[in-house]
Amino acid sequence: MKRLATVVITLACGIGIVAAADVIAQRRELMKADGVAAKKLFDMAKGATPFDLAIAQASLKTLATGAEKTPALFPDDSKTGGGTAALPAIWENKADFNARFAKFSKDVAAAIAATVDEKSFKAAAPAVFDNCGGCHELYKAKSG
Amino acid sequence: MKKIVFGLAAFATAGVVFALAISTPKPRYSVEQWRAFESSGDAAAGRRIFFAGGCDSCHASPGQPDRLRLGGGLELKTPFGSFFPPNISSDRTDGVGAWRNVDLANAMLSGVSPRGEHYYPAFPYTSYQRMTPGDVADLITFLRTLPAVQGKAPAHQLPFPFSIRRAVGLWKQLFFYNAAFPPDPTQSAEWNLGRYLVDGPGHCGECHTPRNVLGAMQPGLYLTGAPAPDRKGKTPNLTGAVLADWTKADIVEALTSGFTPAGDVLGAGMTGVVRNLAQLPQSDREAIAAYLKSLPPRGAPVTAKLP
Numbered sequence: 001m002k003r004l005a006t007v008v009i010t011l012a013c014g015i016g017i018v019a020a021a022d023v024i025a026q027r028r029e030l031m032k033a034d035g036v037a038a039k040k041l042f043d044m045a046k047g048a049t050p051f052d053l054a055i056a057q058a059s060l061k062t063l064a065t066g067a068e069k070t071p072a073l074f075p076d077d078s079k080t081g082g083g084t085a086a087l088p089a090i091w092e093n094k095a096d097f098n099a100r101f102a103k104f105s106k107d108v109a110a111a112i113a114a115t116v117d118e119k120s121f122k123a124a125a126p127a128v129f130d131n132c133g134g135c136h137e138l139y140k141a142k143s144g
Numbered sequence: 145m146k147k148i149v150f151g152l153a154a155f156a157t158a159g160v161v162f163a164l165a166i167s168t169p170k171p172r173y174s175v176e177q178w179r180a181f182e183s184s185g186d187a188a189a190g191r192r193i194f195f196a197g198g199c200d201s202c203h204a205s206p207g208q209p210d211r212l213r214l215g216g217g218l219e220l221k222t223p224f225g226s227f228f229p230p231n232i233s234s235d236r237t238d239g240v241g242a243w244r245n246v247d248l249a250n251a252m253l254s255g256v257s258p259r260g261e262h263y264y265p266a267f268p269y270t271s272y273q274r275m276t277p278g279d280v281a282d283l284i285t286f287l288r289t290l291p292a293v294q295g296k297a298p299a300h301q302l303p304f305p306f307s308i309r310r311a312v313g314l315w316k317q318l319f320f321y322n323a324a325f326p327p328d329p330t331q332s333a334e335w336n337l338g339r340y341l342v343d344g345p346g347h348c349g350e351c352h353t354p355r356n357v358l359g360a361m362q363p364g365l366y367l368t369g370a371p372a373p374d375r376k377g378k379t380p381n382l383t384g385a386v387l388a389d390w391t392k393a394d395i396v397e398a399l400t401s402g403f404t405p406a407g408d409v410l411g412a413g414m415t416g417v418v419r420n421l422a423q424l425p426q427s428d429r430e431a432i433a434a435y436l437k438s439l440p441p442r443g444a445p446v447t448a449k450l451p
Contacts, residue, residue, distance in 0.1 A: 039407025046397075087376055133402050133418070136411025141377030 024082030027073035030066045037062035038132065045125040051118035060112045063128065067105040071098050085141045097139060104131040167313025169260050171250035172322055173277075178246035181281040185245075190286025193279045195423040197272070197345040201416045202229040205293060211419075214239070215293035220266060221374055224359060225302035227266040235292035248284045249277070254322050255312075262312035264300065265320070270361065271347035274324050274340065319360035331438075334427075338435025341428060342367075346421075351413060352379045354443075367436075368443030377412060384441025395433035396426070 037059035043049040044056060074090055074097070090097050111124040194200075205215035215238075216231040233239035240248060247258035255262060255269035263269065275283075305311065316322070325343075327336040342348045353361040354370040369381035387395065394405045402410040402418045410418055421429060 035407035037407070038403070038409075039405075042401075042403050042407065085377065129401070129403075132409040133411070133415045136409050137415030140411045141372070 021082045023073045023075060023078045024084045024086075027070055027086075028082070028084070030070050030073070033062050034066040037066075038129070041125060042129065045122055045129075051121060053115070053117065053121075056115055056121050057112065060108055060115065060128070064105065064108045064112065067101055067108055071101040087139050087141050090139045093138075097135075100131070100135050104128075104135075107131060163314065164310070166317055167262075167310050169256040169262050169313060170254060170322060171246075171256040171260070172254045173246050173249050175244070175246050178249055178277075181249075181277045182245055184278060185281040185283075185285030187282070187286045187289050189279075190282035190284065192424055192428070193275070193283040193345055194286050195420040196341055196428065197275075197283070197347070198417060198420045199232070199287075201413075201420065203232050212290050213293050214287075214290060215295055216297035217295070222266060222359075223375075224266075224306045225300065227264060227300050227302075228297040229267070230297045231293060231295065232287065233293035234288055234290055235294055238294055238296045239292060240287070241292060245281070245284050248287070249280050252280055252283075253277075255316070255320070262309055262316070264302075264309070264312060265315070265359065268347040268350045270320055271344060271350055273320070273322055274344035276324065279345065315358060315360070318358070332434075334431045334434050335438060337428070338431035338433070341432050342435055346432070348382070352382055365443045367439060372412060374413075379413075381443060382436055383439040383443065387436060388441075392430070392433045392437055395436060396429045399429045399432060400426075 040049070040055055040059045041063075044051050074086065074094075076091065078084070079086065079088060079091060107127045107130075111121075111128050114124040115121040200211040200214065202218060202220065203214040203216050204211045204218070205213045206218045214231065214233040216229045218229060220227040220229065231239045234241040236242040243258055250256045251258075251263065251267075252269060252272045253275065254273070255265065255267060257263060328339070331339075349361055349367055351373055352367045352369055354365045354368065356362055367382040369379050371378055390398075390405055398404050398410055399418060399421045401422070402415065404410065421432075
């Protein structure tokens with residue numbers, strides 16, 4: 001019985017660690033996708049690349065997915081490991097952290113609705129980008 | 145025996161006298177010497193220096209959005225203890241409103257207070273020493289236009305021996321030159337402006353240069369990246385390694401909007417830096433980029449990742 005309990009606990013711990021590593025990998029993947037999408041959006045907003053409505057909408061949807069899924073990927077057991085750059089401040093200010101993602105979600109949804117051509121995209125984009133710096137300033141250790 | 149005791153006492157006394165002598169605070173300007181710059185200050189020009197220097201990053205009152213309310217009090221945790229940047233608002237009691245212009249100049253250029261005491265080099269006069277007197281005069285004029293904020297910052301919390309302020313004088317003997325640098329005539333005007341902004345008011349090296357055990361920047365590893373001041377992550381190497389793939393325009397963009405060529409956004413301490421640098425004329429950011437691009441690769445490539 002004791003042995004069984006040990007095995008179960010060991011397995012549970014193992015699963016816990018794997019799960020933590022897993023959410024870290026998942027959120028890193030999502031943020032990476034956000035970066036790729038943000039780069040496309042940013043270059044179009046600046047005029048560095050020609051505007052393409054399909055790319056703009058697809059990239060905004062990537063951000064929407066990221067904004068929706070990411071905040072749930074910071075459980076209490078995922079504070080370290082997996083090369084995470086997440087700062088402890090996330091767990092100390094979870095309400096603010098989640099509120100920022102909610103605002104990001106809202107701003108991206110507004111941009112998706114508003115973007116019908118180049119002019120409307122350029123008008124809507126800055127409100128989306130304004131969200132990036134705030135979180136990276138407070139909650140991310142890596143700076144470049 | 146008596147002789148030995150007497151000899152040791154004399155030796156110790158001589159040591160103390162010597163230490164006191166060489167640790168004497170040395171303000172760069174007397175009232176008379178500063179008079180030449182006294183009336184030349186221009187507030188609009190000073191605003192540019194204010195944001196180039198990022199004064200608000202440490203001195204803005206924490207927990208409120210107005211970056212020009214300079215009540216101080218933000219805790220800076222360092223390996224030497226906690227520093228609390230003071231109130232530099234125009235309040236006459238709690239801020240610097242009652243200071244003479246020469247007092248402000250000597251604080252920034254020599255790290256010496258109006259009472260003739262050393263400031264700790266958490267206040268980056270080690271970089272500000274390179275600012276021109278004209279720019280300092282402009283900055284002072286701008287500071288005087290900012291609102292008075294009441295309330296003093298808490299006292300620094302430093303363990304012994306760092307609590308001995310006078311010892312900063314010995315540190316300065318080793319690591320501080322109390323002097324500006326002349327422009328390099330072999331380089332372009334843009335390069336010289338970039339170097340001035342980076343090494344002087346911008347004080348980039350304070351975070352991007354590894355420090356020795358006494359907390360001084362290591363000149364041979366200038367701008368090669370270091371542990372972040374708050375020990376959360378590292379600052380990247382700016383000499384080649386990280387910036388090698390960045391064009392000048394990429395650097396200008398990152399210093400304006402925060403966006404990097406990879407679609408990431410500059411975070412941590414750089415968010416505030418970018419917010420400030422975005423206030424400068426485009427030509428200043430271009431000069432910074434030109435200077436950074438010109439730096440020969442040095443030091444071990446420091447990645448910005450956590451260990």
